[in-house]
Amino acid sequence: MADEGLVVPDTPSELGVLEASLRAARDGGRKLLVPYVTGGLGDDWVDVVRAVADAGADAIEIGIPFSDPVMDGPIIQEASETALRQGATPLTILDRLRTLDAGVPVAVMTYYNLAFHMGLERFAASVAGAGVSAAILPDLPLEEVGPWATAADAAGVETVMLAAPTAPDERLHRVVARARGFVYAVGLLGVTGERDALAASSLVIARRLKAITDKPVLVGVGVSTADQAVEVTTEADGVVIGSALMRRVLAGVGPLGAGAFVAEIRAALDGR
Amino acid sequence: MSLPEPSTSGRFGEFGGRFVPETLVLACLELEKAFRSAWADPVFRGELDALLADYAGRPSPLTECHRLSEELGVRMLLKREDLNHTGSHKINNVLGQALLARRMGKTRLVAETGAGQHGVASATAAALLGMECMVYMGEVDMQRQALNVFRMRLLGAEVVPAMSGSRTLKDAVNEAMRDWVATVESTHYCLGSVMGPHPYPWMVREFHTVIGTESRQQCADLLDGGVPDVVTACVGGGSNAIGIFSGFADTDAELVGVEPAGGAAVGRGVPGVVHGMRSFLMQDEFGQVQEAHSISAGLDYPGVGPEHSHLASIGRARYEQVTDAEVIDAFQLLSRTEGIIPALEPAHALAWVSRDRAALAGRTVLLNLSGRGDKDVAQMMDVLG
Numbered sequence: 001m002a003d004e005g006l007v008v009p010d011t012p013s014e015l016g017v018l019e020a021s022l023r024a025a026r027d028g029g030r031k032l033l034v035p036y037v038t039g040g041l042g043d044d045w046v047d048v049v050r051a052v053a054d055a056g057a058d059a060i061e062i063g064i065p066f067s068d069p070v071m072d073g074p075i076i077q078e079a080s081e082t083a084l085r086q087g088a089t090p091l092t093i094l095d096r097l098r099t100l101d102a103g104v105p106v107a108v109m110t111y112y113n114l115a116f117h118m119g120l121e122r123f124a125a126s127v128a129g130a131g132v133s134a135a136i137l138p139d140l141p142l143e144e145v146g147p148w149a150t151a152a153d154a155a156g157v158e159t160v161m162l163a164a165p166t167a168p169d170e171r172l173h174r175v176v177a178r179a180r181g182f183v184y185a186v187g188l189l190g191v192t193g194e195r196d197a198l199a200a201s202s203l204v205i206a207r208r209l210k211a212i213t214d215k216p217v218l219v220g221v222g223v224s225t226a227d228q229a230v231e232v233t234t235e236a237d238g239v240v241i242g243s244a245l246m247r248r249v250l251a252g253v254g255p256l257g258a259g260a261f262v263a264e265i266r267a268a269l270d271g272r
Numbered sequence: 273m274s275l276p277e278p279s280t281s282g283r284f285g286e287f288g289g290r291f292v293p294e295t296l297v298l299a300c301l302e303l304e305k306a307f308r309s310a311w312a313d314p315v316f317r318g319e320l321d322a323l324l325a326d327y328a329g330r331p332s333p334l335t336e337c338h339r340l341s342e343e344l345g346v347r348m349l350l351k352r353e354d355l356n357h358t359g360s361h362k363i364n365n366v367l368g369q370a371l372l373a374r375r376m377g378k379t380r381l382v383a384e385t386g387a388g389q390h391g392v393a394s395a396t397a398a399a400l401l402g403m404e405c406m407v408y409m410g411e412v413d414m415q416r417q418a419l420n421v422f423r424m425r426l427l428g429a430e431v432v433p434a435m436s437g438s439r440t441l442k443d444a445v446n447e448a449m450r451d452w453v454a455t456v457e458s459t460h461y462c463l464g465s466v467m468g469p470h471p472y473p474w475m476v477r478e479f480h481t482v483i484g485t486e487s488r489q490q491c492a493d494l495l496d497g498g499v500p501d502v503v504t505a506c507v508g509g510g511s512n513a514i515g516i517f518s519g520f521a522d523t524d525a526e527l528v529g530v531e532p533a534g535g536a537a538v539g540r541g542v543p544g545v546v547h548g549m550r551s552f553l554m555q556d557e558f559g560q561v562q563e564a565h566s567i568s569a570g571l572d573y574p575g576v577g578p579e580h581s582h583l584a585s586i587g588r589a590r591y592e593q594v595t596d597a598e599v600i601d602a603f604q605l606l607s608r609t610e611g612i613i614p615a616l617e618p619a620h621a622l623a624w625v626s627r628d629r630a631a632l633a634g635r636t637v638l639l640n641l642s643g644r645g646d647k648d649v650a651q652m653m654d655v656l657g
Contacts, residue, residue, distance in 0.1 A: 006281050067437060067560040068546050070449045077436050089558045112291055113545045117559025139545070141297040143281060143290050164295040166456065177296070189295060190454035195582045 007146040011178055018059055018105040018133040018181040022216040022238070029255035030136050031183075031269040032181030032218055032238025033229070035262050036061040036109065038079035038086025039096070044255055046096050051259030053102040056105065056266030060102055061136065061240060064090050064110035071111075071138040075243040079250055090123075092112050097239045099272040106179060107134035107160060112148070120148055124155035125211070134158035134181040142174055149178065152218060160184050163209055165201040170230040173212060185209055185236060187223060194224035198231050206236035220251050226268035233269060273479065274484075274522035275514075283469020285585060287578035290469040292548045296449070299456045300548075304471040306376045311478060316371065322485075323367045323398040327400065328357045330364075332483075333488035334638075339609040344629045347600035347636040349500060350612070351487050351516060353643065360615065360643030361483060361512045362393035366462055368479035370397035373460035380459040384434075384448040386413055386441035386508070387570035387617070388420025389643055390464030395429035397462075405429040408447040410440035413569045420647055438563035440572045441508075445547050465509025466577035469548030473577050477514045484519020487638060495636065502632065504528040506573035506620040507591065508535065508574070510580045512642035517589060527589035529580060530624040532599070535564030537576035537590040538584045542567065551566075551578040567596040567655075568616035568648075598623040600655060603645065615643035616651075 015023070022032055029241030035052045039062045049060055065080035065088055072080065086159060090110070097106060097157060115123040115137065127135055131251055135157050140148055143209060145159065152159045158180035163172055186194070187202035202219050209217045219232045231241045241262070249258055282288045285368055290300055310316040324330040332355050339349040354360035366383075373381060381398050383405070385391030391407040398405035407424055411433040414421050424431050434443040445468075452461040464474045466480075505513035507529035517527045525620045531539055537552045544553030546561050554562040554574040564574045583589035594602075599616060602623035607613045614622065618641045625637055645652075 046561070068442065068446055070446050071453070071545075081436065084560065091558075113553075113555070113561070114559045116543075116545050116550075117555060138293050139291050139548075141290065141292065141294050143297060162294040164293075166295060166298045168298075171298075186293075186295060188454075189456060191450045214450065 006143065008142060008178055009049040010151050011180060016133055016156065016180055019215065021105050021136045022058060022182055026216055026237045027116050027232045032058045032216060032268055033057045033236065033262070033269055034061055034218060034240045036063060036240060036242035037063060038076065038083050038246055039093035040086060041249065042081040046100055047255040048258045049100060049102055049250060051255035052262040055259040055262035057104055057262060058238065059105045059107060059262050061107050061109050062093065062097065064093050064108055064114060066111040066114055068148060069111060071191055072263060073191040075250065076192050076246045078157045079246045090118065090189050090257060094126050097130040097132055099262050105133040106131065107136055108132050109136040111155055112137050115148060120151035124157050127157050128155040131135045136160040136184060138162055142178060146176065149210060158172060162186055163205060165205045172208060176209065176213040176215065179215055181211060182218050183209055184240065185217055187219045187232070190221065192221050194247065195222040198223065198228040202232050203235045204230060210235060226265045229265050230268050231266040275518045278470060278474050282474065284361065284579045284582035287551050288470055288473055289550050290548060291545050291550065292469045294451060295453050295456060296469070297463060299452070300469050300471065307372060307471055307475045308537050310375055313546055316375065320371055321540045322536065324364065325419055328363045328367060328481065329355065332356055334340040334487060334494065336494065340606065343609055344626060345634070346625060346632045348631055349481060349491065349636065349638045350641040351638060352641055353483060353512065354614065354641050358393045358396050358615055359646060360389040360393070361480065361515060362390045362464060363396070365464065365476050365479040365511060366390070366393040366397040369462045370401050370403065373462070374403070376460065378418065378458060378459045378460040381462045382406045382408070382448050382451045382459055383462045383464060384444035385409050385464065386444070386572055387568065387647060388413070388417040388424065389570060389647070391429070391431070391455050392420050392423050392427070395424040395427035397593040398429060399427045403446060406451065407431050408434050408444040408451070410434045410438070410444050412439045413441065414567050416651060417647060419650065432624050433642045438494065440563070440569065441568065442574055443445055460546065466514045467509040467547060467549055467575060473549065473579055476511055477518065477579065481510055481518045482513030483512065483515035484517065487516055489521035499523045499525045500638040501635040502526045502528055502637045504530060504625065506571060506617045506642065507575045507576060507580060508530050508573045508617065510577040512640050514577065514579060516640040521588065527583065528624065529589055529591045529610060530621045531593050532566035532568065532571045533593040533595050535566045535571050535573055536593045537574060538580060546575055549578045550582045552576055567599055568620070570617045571620065575622060592624045594620050594623040594627065598627060602626055613645035613649070614641055615645050619643045
């Protein structure tokens with residue numbers, strides 16, 4: 001039996017919807033903003049998605065909650081646990097996304113076991129069938145991405161790859177080569193969550209990635225405020241904002257409050 | 273060496289692998305390289321062997337249990353890992369990992385613990401080598417095993433409750449991994465079983481092969497060069513079982529792992545991916561990991577080490593399940609017949625032998641008595657009244 005853990009399929013050359021859209025916006029001089037919303041959290045989560053889209057998001061990341069989210073800090077953990085208790089499943093979330101027209105591309109973020117359990121082809125087809133452009137699976141590094149990437153490529157789902165501050169240049173080249181949609185630069189050593197100040201490692205990893213790719217480079221993990229977003233986009237093409245938004249949603253700000261927070265970051269990125 | 277190395281990607285057959293966040297892949301690669309080099313280095317091996325002998329008290333004896341054998345109609349041999357320093361087999365692995373961590377220049381250990389045995393062993397090794405130690409333990413387990421929490425703190429470790437999910441072992445693993453993601457440059461994750469991402473299942477097995485190697489020789493001495501008919505051990509993650517199986521995998525001895533009915537990953541799970549590995553896993557219809565339920569905190573785990581999944585799928589080992597009630601009986605049986613109070617974990621293996629005594633009649637069974645029961649006495653006082 002071949003050692004499947006080492007086979008990384010070639011990256012399709014045609015641009016997916018997410019990457020094409022992010023490239024166009026960036027090339028038009030815009031800083032990219034991708035908010036994260038936990039799917040299935042509360043009755044109004046779809047309204048939250050619409051509100052943050054209307055507030056100036058360039059794409060939206062939807063979390064499909066998993067029981068054991070090892071890459072996530074306390075806020076996303078709480079959001080995931082709450083959504084699971086409220087009955088969220090991959091199918092209920094994808095079903096709602098199918099009828100949602102957010103007006104911007106959508107990526108799902110989840111952990112590998114949910115895809116593995118459903119069957120990779122079936123999961124990829126379900127994601128594509130829900131009108132979702134891309135998938136982010138943080139526990140699926142380059143060494144293990146092969147079988148999923150094959151299924152995702154065939155279904156037209158872009159697989160976003162994560163790049164860590166600890167990666168040597170040689171590895172960053174391989175990560176970037178396999179990335180579709182955008183390159184997710186992990187801003188610091190640690191799990192998702194808000195930080196008081198932007199980690200210096202965010203700027204370093206963004207700079208290193210920008211030097212080797214023209215794919216959109218977005219920094220996530222530890223970008224919590226409008227000021228931090230502005231600071232990191234001096235190097236990066238854009239930011240992913242997760243915990244800072246979900247903390248507000250968990251506190252009950254609702255779609256209006258979520259939209260207002262994203263609008264504030266949008267304005268700062270636009271220099272308004 | 274009777275169990276083979278995993279493949280380059282860390283697979284035993286279709287199981288294993290390295291399903292971790294990008295940040296940790298590099299740490300896993302570094303660890304694999306360091307372990308490979310240390311394990312081939314006679315100086316490292318000599319240092320570890322000396323600690324195992326002079327500090328942990330190895331070799332552990334093999335005890336033939338005459339009164340228990342008579343009661344069961346089965347010739348019972350116990351590998352006495354309960355007599356090791358800190359009271360279980362866990363010390364074999366932590367001494368190896370702590371020495372390796374020091375060799376890699378790491379100054380801090382993080383560990384997860386269920387019953388507290390691995391946490392106590394990690395805290396012990398950290399104290400011995402002058403390292404910092406932080407142990408994550410499910411909040412529920414901290415209540416069940418308050419004595420071990422005190423021990424760890426006495427040994428200078430910080431014990432942090434895992435408050436998420438089921439608040440047991442699986443969540444303690446999540447917390448330890450989250451810590452490691454953030455501290456990977458200074459910290460070694462001292463994982464306590466043959467689970468997690470490659471190279472852990474392989475490395476932890478190698479540190480426990482001493483159990484199998486000693487047992488093989490001790491059985492040969494006792495059985496005129498022969499091997500037991502059956503080798504059995506309890507399985508949560510499965511480190512003590514792999515340790516003793518490794519000494520007999522190349523013989524015709526039957527290998528039997530015993531899981532708690534409420535945490536039977538091999539018996540009731542399907543293949544899944546969590547905690548860095550693909551293995552049998554108890555999960556719901558969508559792939560959400562289920563909570564395990566067992567009287568023994570050390571086996572309260574919904575997954576199992578990938579090599580056990582492989583041994584099960586190729587038929588080299590089989591996996592039985594026992595109930596809490598059967599375990600409680602076995603706990604008392606060994607205490608009463610042999611004057612040995614077992615930990616609840618290895619009492620699972622004895623519970624299976626006791627239940628299947630008719631089928632095992634007249635045969636020789638080697639059971640890995642992986643830990644002693646002191647930690648469980650308070651809990652059993654409540655259960656037995």
